[in-house]
Amino acid sequence: MIEKKKLDRVLNKVIKPARYIGMEQNSIIKDLDKVKVKFAFCFPDVYDVGMSHLGLHILYNLINQYDDFACERVFTPWIDMEELMRKEGIPLYTLENKEEVRDFDILGFTLQYEMSYTNILNVLDLSGIPLLSRDRSNDDPLVIAGGPCAYNPEPLADFIDVFVLGEGEEVTLELLNKYKEHKERGWDKESFLKDILDIEGIYVPKFYDVHYKEDGTIREMVPLIDEAPKVVKKRRVEDLDSMFAPETMIVPFVETVHDRVVLELFRGCTRGCRFCQAGMLYRPIREKSPSRLMDLARELVDNTGYEDISLSSLSTCDYSQLQLLVSSLMKEHGEDNVGVSLPSLRLDSFSIDILKEIEKVRKSGLTFAPEAGSQRLRNVINKGVDEEDLVKAVSYAFDEGWSKIKLYFMIGLPTETDEDVLGIRDLSYLVKDIFFNAPKEKRRGNFSVTASGSCFVPKAFTPFQWVSQDSIEEFRRKAYLVKDSIKDKKITFNYHDPEVSYVEAVIARGDRRLSRVIKRAWEKGCKYDGWREHFNFQLWQEAFDEEDIDGGFYAQRERNEDELFPWDFIDIGVSKKYLYREYQKSLAGQLTHDCRLACTGCGIRDCSMRGVFN
Amino acid sequence: MILRVKFNKKNYLKYIGHLDLLRLFQRTFRRAGIPVKYSQGFNPHPKFSIANPLSLGIESEGEYMDIELEDKVDIDDFTQKMNQVLPKDIRILRAIYPKENKSISSELSWALYGVTLEIEEDLSIEDIQERLDNWLARGGIIISRLRKQGKRKVMKEEDIAPLIGGIDVRDKTGSEVTLEVLMRVGEDGNLRPFDFIDALKASDIIKLDKDSVSLIRKALYKEDGDQLYEPI
CATH class of the missing domain: 3.30.750.210 (Transcription Regulator spoIIAA)
Structure with missing residues (x-):
């Protein structure tokens, strides 16, 4: 357990110290000496963000229902806290018992976005756990990961021992029970890893080898042992009514994103x-x-x-x-x-x-997501709304007293032309015209429309997994095309940094060779990459260069129909043909x-x- | 109907800020089924106020709040229901229905703080007491702090000596010294404990390690002539 006095010296100096103390209402503090499997659940971002994640509340309450198991929480300390923890020699600890993470049996990460991956390495390092799976011994915690980004697990293959694919309500318990059995008869990581391969939804990267073609694409992915399945199926819960659902949630002291x-x-x-x-x-x-x-x-x-x-x-x-x-x-x-x-x-x-x-x-803002500016492009992405829907909805909203509209768009969608991009401007002006075309006495409120454009990132297991992402320059050109075309104080256009989206796109469709780049980027100081003020593109570029890996190969390459993808060994139920x-x-x-x-x-x-x- | 409540705030919960504490109580009222009055309007919120908010990082043995209730509740029942739901390091200690219609904030004028700190020289309790007494007797303890002036904030110098009611050296174990300091609170002058620590450090009267300082508010008092009373 972390010494309170030592922690006090640090907590007195950081912003929002309540992020690091636990003890919230409905948190569950067990006697760790009396449980058989200790599970540390980590959301690799700051507390306020992680505590807003529903999956955490589900798994936390599910696991803690059982006397044999304890689930405790870990988040990444904010920059100021990390610095002081390193200075004072305080290892990363769980919020419940303030026990060192490295003393837990299992450390489980939820993978919600690619830009949290350097934080995962930071968590391992702050905990004193070796980063690479192959460097960890029987005395180190088993490191597992699940969540949406686990559907392309390969970029993290060097760091994670076990991936859990799909909905976690059932498989997590199966895994913990298996762990308990093995621990009771003498823990050996290797034999445990072999023994869980027949659980549906489990993927252990070390039991596979990937062979590449000359052009850098994948030739085949081969299981190295007979027990490792060629295809890993995602888990899904059939009946949601009878499935476990939490009847309580931890109530944070500090204000979180979704409180x-x-x-x-x-x-x-x-x-x-x-x-x-x-x-x-x-x-x-x-x-x-x-x-x-x-x-x-x-x-x-x-x-x-x-x-x-x-x-x-x-x-x-x-x-x-x-x-x-x-x-x-x-x-x-x-x-x-x-x-x-x-x-x-x-x-x-x-x-x-x-x-x-x-x-x-008070009726303030309404947000809609047309996603693309032109009808042609909305058809391309199968966003089943047309201009008439928008006109009707917005007119109705104005009639009902709303006056501020937000519109979400993506830039860089497949087949996009300048005309499509300028549709963002056209729709924004259309919304403004609808407001001011109403008779003056009927208008209510102070009108404004905010359009924001994020950079499109092609993802695995979507119909766009074959497409090339726009280059950073192209994203920027298109964003300015829209921005410069809007000359109205009531219309605001915001766009996201294309550099972040580029790195995200590389990882989102990356293979296991990217583990090296992620590690290198972290070594150079990358962390909190999802936070604009902390993202450092220069360091990422250096990491790619030093590891001799071309990010463009992953982000900006159109794939052939028959290319074998790093995630193709996973069966999500939806077919690649579809x-x-x-x-x-x-x-x-x-x-x-x-x-x-x-x-x-x-x-x-x-x-x-x-x-x-x- | 006003209910006046005394509660404490200990251990790690000293790291919960004032706004977070308000939110915590709001949810606790709901969970405990306390019939708190809500304000009218678009965004109704429960009517209660905590007197003289505690700075972040300071424990307390006695805080006070006034809660406006829809209906009178039994005090033992209130205390029990609240304590069932509150985290263990915040406890309702007492509650009364005050006879006078005066807000709790306006009644309080002094706070007693316990200050524990490590000093960097070898001094006896008596030595320390003497130095502190001389320091107070000399007066003119100047700090500078940001003060609102119209819309702007301006750095102003201020003599805090009149805001210090007295310092007692209570204990010394090794290099760790425990003081009790009476500080002014409220509208007629308010001394923030961290300003006091900074002033003490700057004075060089005793050499102290600022990182070692821990504070606890031991009591809040109302003043009647030269007598101090706890409000409940």
Whole structure:
């Protein structure tokens, strides 16, 4: 355990010291001498961000249900804290028992975004755990990782012992039980790793070798032992109503990004937007029933005292019984000053009506995501909205008293022309015209529209996994094309740094050779790469150069149909054939309808949500 | 209906700032089912206020807040329900329904702090006491701090000697010295404990290691003539 006096010297000097003390309401502190497997769960970013992640609350409460297991939390210390910890010789510790991370049996990372990878190395280093899997002995914790980025695990292959693919509710317990068995009969990492290979969703990179062609692409990936499966299937939970769902959440002392009850309505999405990785990874769509959700909401509000319930899902407005759920929640909790909120909005009046029902605060801003500026390009990415939808939704919103609109776009989408990019300007002006075309006496509020353009990053397991990303210069040229074309004080255009998106794109479709670059970048001082003020492109470029790896090979190369991808050994249920078909359809500008209408043949088995709409 | 509550804040929970503490209480009221009055308007919030907010990093044995209630609640019941939900290092200690209609903040005028620090020279308790007494007797303990002047903040010099009610050396173990310091709080002058520490360090009266300083607020007092009373 970390000595309190030593910690006090440090905590007195850092900003937001409450990030590092634990002891929040509903945190669970067990006697670590009495549990059989100690699991340290790490979200490799700062506390305020990590605590907003729903998956953490699910796994934390799931694992801690069992007397044999303890799950404790670790986050990356902020820059000021890290510096003082290194100076005072304080190793990284878990928030619950303030026990050193290296004394845990398992250290598990959740991989939510590629730009957190250098933080993973920093966590290992601050814990005093060797970075490379092959350098760790039986005395070091087993290092595992899961989450959306684990679907392309290869860039982290050198560091992570075990990847867990898919939904964690079941497989995590299977893994922990196996660990317990092995620990009881004498721990040997090697035999444990071999023994878990038959668990669905488990991938152990060291049991595979990758052979490359002359051109740098992959020839084949071969299992090195018989037990290692050639194809690793993702895990999915069949019935969400009977699946474990937390009835409590840790309530942080400091304000976090999402400081509220998070109610997960469903998993999966049927819209089929071609840029969206989550839309493919989490298929098929599976809903929780309104009665189950009402029960969970009641428990969560009682146990946390939160004043807000956020209805969370990939596309919340698609929940088949949203109207019923929202009015029931309002009826039950409204009087206690507990509100309901929607994280995202569909472009239609149905969504705005629901928003109207729940919005108790001043009508301020509304956010929509047309994603692309022109209809042609929206068809390419299969974003099933047209200009008419936007016009209707925005007019309706203005009539109802909203006056500030935010529009989200991506720049650098496949087949994009300058005309498409300038569509961002056109839509923004259109929104402004709709507001001011209304008679003066009907206009309410102080109008503004903010359009923001992020740089498109092609991701694995999407129809765009074959495409080349725009170059950094091209991104910048396009961003300025839009920016310079807007000459209106009421319209603001923001764009993201293309350098970050470039590195993200390299890692997102990278192979295991990239482990070296990530390690080198970290050694040079890269960390918190997802934070604009800490991202240092110069250091990343040096890391690529020194490891003699061309980032452009990964980010800016159009792939052939038959290229073998580093992630192809993973079976997410959606077939590569389907993804390629979608890619071809996108190039032809053809739409694919919402698959609840009729099956579009993505390859997922046992899909049951057909024909269910709200 | 105002309920006046005394609570403490110990151990690691000294690292929770004032706004975080307000949020914590707001949620605790909800969980404990306390009928707190809410403000009207678009963004209703519970009506309660904590007197003389404690600086981050300082423990306390006695903090006070006034809570506005919809209905009168039984005090034992209130204390028990709150303590069931609150983290163990924050405890409700006492509560009363005050007779006078005066806010708790306006009643308080002194705070007693326990200060533990390490000194870098070998002095007896008596030596230290004498030096501190002389320091206070001399007066003119000047600090500079940012003060609001219209919209701007201006660095101003201020004599804090009148804001120090007295210093008692209570204990010394090895190089660790424990003091008790009475400091002015409230509208008629407010001395922040870290300003006191900085002034003491700057005075060179005793050589101290600033990193070793730990503070605890032992009591808040109201003043009646030359007598000090705890408000509950």
